Amino acid sequence: MVGMIRRVHKWHFLHLLSTCLVLSGIMVCWDKLSVIPYHYLGLGPSFKINSWTISREEACKFSDHHYLINHKDKCESDNVLLLLFVKSSPQNFARRQGVRLTWGNESYIESELGVSVKVLFVLGVHSQPESRRLIQSQLYQEDQKYHDLIQQSFIDSFHNLTTKLLLQFNWAHTHCSLAQFLMSTDDDMFIHMPNLVHYLQQVNQVGARDFWVGRVFINSGPVRYKSNKYYVSPQLYPWVTYPAYTGGAAYVVSRDVASRIHQASLTLNASIHIDDVFMGICALVIGVTPEAHDFFSGERKSPYHPCIYKQMITSHGHETDLQELWKKATSPEVQNVDSGFTGKLYCSLTKLRLLCSPFNLNTYPCKPSTIF
Ligand SMILES: *[C@@H]1O[C@H](CO)[C@@H](O)[C@H](O)[C@H]1NC(C)=O
Ligand SMILES: *[C@@H]1O[C@H](CO)[C@@H](O)[C@H](O)[C@H]1NC(C)=O
Ligand SMILES: *[C@@H]1O[C@H](CO)[C@@H](O)[C@H](O)[C@H]1NC(C)=O
Numbered sequence: 611m612v613g614m615i616r617r618v619h620k621w622h623f624l625h626l627l628s629t630c631l632v633l634s635g636i637m638v639c640w641d642k643l644s645v646i647p648y649h650y651l652g653l654g655p656s657f658k659i660n661s662w663t664i665s666r667e668e669a670c671k672f673s674d675h676h677y678l679i680n681h682k683d684k685c686e687s688d689n690v691l692l693l694l695f696v697k698s699s700p701q702n703f704a705r706r707q708g709v710r711l712t713w714g715n716e717s718y719i720e721s722e723l724g725v726s727v728k729v730l731f732v733l734g735v736h737s738q739p740e741s742r743r744l745i746q747s748q749l750y751q752e753d754q755k756y757h758d759l760i761q762q763s764f765i766d767s768f769h770n771l772t773t774k775l776l777l778q779f780n781w782a783h784t785h786c787s788l789a790q791f792l793m794s795t796d797d798d799m800f801i802h803m804p805n806l807v808h809y810l811q812q813v814n815q816v817g818a819r820d821f822w823v824g825r826v827f828i829n830s831g832p833v834r835y836k837s838n839k840y841y842v843s844p845q846l847y848p849w850v851t852y853p854a855y856t857g858g859a860a861y862v863v864s865r866d867v868a869s870r871i872h873q874a875s876l877t878l879n880a881s882i883h884i885d886d887v888f889m890g891i892c893a894l895v896i897g898v899t900p901e902a903h904d905f906f907s908g909e910r911k912s913p914y915h916p917c918i919y920k921q922m923i924t925s926h927g928h929e930t931d932l933q934e935l936w937k938k939a940t941s942p943e944v945q946n947v948d949s950g951f952t953g954k955l956y957c958s959l960t961k962l963r964l965l966c967s968p969f970n971l972n973t974y975p976c977k978p979s980t981i982f
Contacts, residue, residue, distance in 0.1 A: 662891055664879045672880035673776040678735070678746075679753050679761040684728055685786035691725040691810060692862075693789035695778045698797040699766050700736040700745045703752065705797040705929060710756065712936035713801045723807045728786065731759050731797070732774055734766030768839065771858070771885035779872040790814055791821075792868040795860040800912075800925040800935055805905075809923065810862070821864035822893065824856030826902040827886075846882055855890030856900045857908075860924040870896040904980045908972035913964040914938070916947040917957035922974070958982050 685693060696714065698706055714729040733749070736742045753759040760781060764773050775794070782792050791810055795801065813821060831851045832842035863871065874895040882888050893900070905923040912918055912925035919939040928935065938944075948957040958981055966976035974980050 659891070659895055662879050662895075663877055666877055669875070669877050669880070672773065673780060673875075675734075675762040675764045675773070675777075677760065677762055679733075679749065679759045681730070681757055681760060682785050684730065684757075685789060687726055688788055689726055690728055690786065690789040691807065691814075692727045692791045692793055693782055693786045694727055694729045694793045694795065695781075696729065696731045696795055696797050696799075697771070697774055697858075698731040698733055700733055700749055700761075701741075702797050703748070706731050706752070708929075708932040709797060710758075712932045713803045719803055719807070723804060725807055725811070727803070727807070728789070729758060730781075732778055733759060733761040734764045734770060734774065735761070737765050737767050769883045772880050772883050772888045775858075775885040775888060776875055776880060779868060779875060782868050783872040787865070787869065790818065790865055791862050792865070793860070793862045794858065795924070796858075796926075798927055798929050799860055800928045800932060800939075801860070802919065802922045802924070802939055804940060805921065806862075806923050809903075813864075818864040819866050820898050822856065822861065822867055822898055822900045823863075823903050823906070824861030824900060825859070825906045825908060826854060826856055826900045827852070828854045840884065842882065842884065842887075847887075852887050853890040853894040854900055855886045855893070857906075858884075858886035858889070859909075859926055860906055861886075861889075861900070867893075867896070867898055870898070904975055904977075907974060910970070910972045912973050913970050915960060915964060916944045917960045918964065918974070919944045920947055920957070921980075925973075 694714070696706070696709060709729070709731075716727060716729055719725060719727045736745045749759060749761065760777070762773075762777055764770050766774075778792075778794055782789070786792075810818075829851050831849075832844075832847050833840040834844070835841060871889070871892045874892045878888075878892060878895065880888055882891070890900075903923060905921050907922070907925045909926050911927045912922050914935070916938075922939070925935075946953070948954050961981045962976075964970055965974055965980055
């Protein structure tokens with residue numbers, strides 16, 4: 611009898627132990643499980659594109675804002691290679707000035723690179739009603755001087771970025787439909803304009819259709835922590851993964867894609883405020899998938915080095931060092947830094963050291979194609 615009780619206890623104990631192990635295993639892996647694309651495994655509700663379709667009248671309401679500042683004829687010349695939208699906020703005067711003095715200088719691009727690029731800053735109105743009047747009058751002055759702002763009447767905020775996206779594609783469709791490429795970027799980005807232009811010219815030679823390039827996110831999903839900036843409620847987005855998209859900080863699409871995205875947006879529910887995710891939804895509708903480019907940076911600043919400047923396209927998080935970086939990254943020495951056997955070896959070793967260092971995660975990937 612006593613022996614039997616002992617056996618039962620032992621059995622119970624083992625049972626308890628194994629249950630605990632399984633449970634703790636699940637808890638440890640929970641974070642990782644939540645990124646599994648359940649809809650591929652048939653485990654969750656499947657993503658239905660139809661549920662985003664709404665009538666034209668309803669979709670119209672998402673972009674029903676009037677222009678306060680516009681330049682309808684900015685794009686009149688017929689040979690525009692790139693229409694470049696810089697998402698900016700009304701109060702970011704200094705950042706816009708930094709862009710004008712460096713990579714956003716249209717005359718520099720025209721004279722040095724021999725192509726036409728049109729740069730426009732895209733804005734809503736300042737979010738604080740108390741400061742709005744003053745800032746607005748400063749914006750009018752700024753625009754008098756540089757003629758490069760477009761502004762609509764919606765409130766400029768993180769949660770209105772999809773509205774800003776609709777503005778860009780709508781403007782491109784209405785006023786610049788012949789530009790070969792459309793790019794959208796932020797006012798704290800560094801763009802290596804010579805590298806970008808050469809790259810786009812190469813793409814153009816093989817005929818750019820269905821082209822969408824940037825930093826690609828696949829199988830990322832909505833953040834469900836309410837305190838997070840990127841929080842999206844299950845009501846707004848019930849699925850666990852987003853369609854593939856490029857980071858909103860910098861991406862380029864070809865003319866045909868820009869036009870079809872615009873068409874798609876005319877019957878889509880734009881209530882999801884994360885603009886790059888909305889772009890992913892539009893692209894899914896038109897059947898275009900994004901292509902990754904290693905030298906479109908992640909969220910961090912690119913390492914400062916001539917071997918990197920030789921290949922970089924974009925770099926994130928530049929507010930005060932644009933002019934210094936622009937000068938260094940476009941200086942003539944950079945062109946020869948990796949020439950010859952020793953130059954190649956030197957740059958490969960340097961990139962190995964810089965890109966594979968844990969301090970430079972989320973800049974450009976550490977992999978053979980970026981190193982060699
Ligand atoms: C833009 O570039 C041109 C040509 O290189 C130069 O003359 C001009 O000063 C630059 N403008 C600004 C605002 O830096
Ligand atoms: C977005 O803009 C609209 C129009 O100005 C405004 O009513 C709304 O409050 C804004 N949303 C956010 C989250 O700022
Ligand atoms: C758009 O989607 C949101 C969130 O799912 C929903 O609340 C809203 O009713 C939808 N709008 C239309 C016009 O269907």
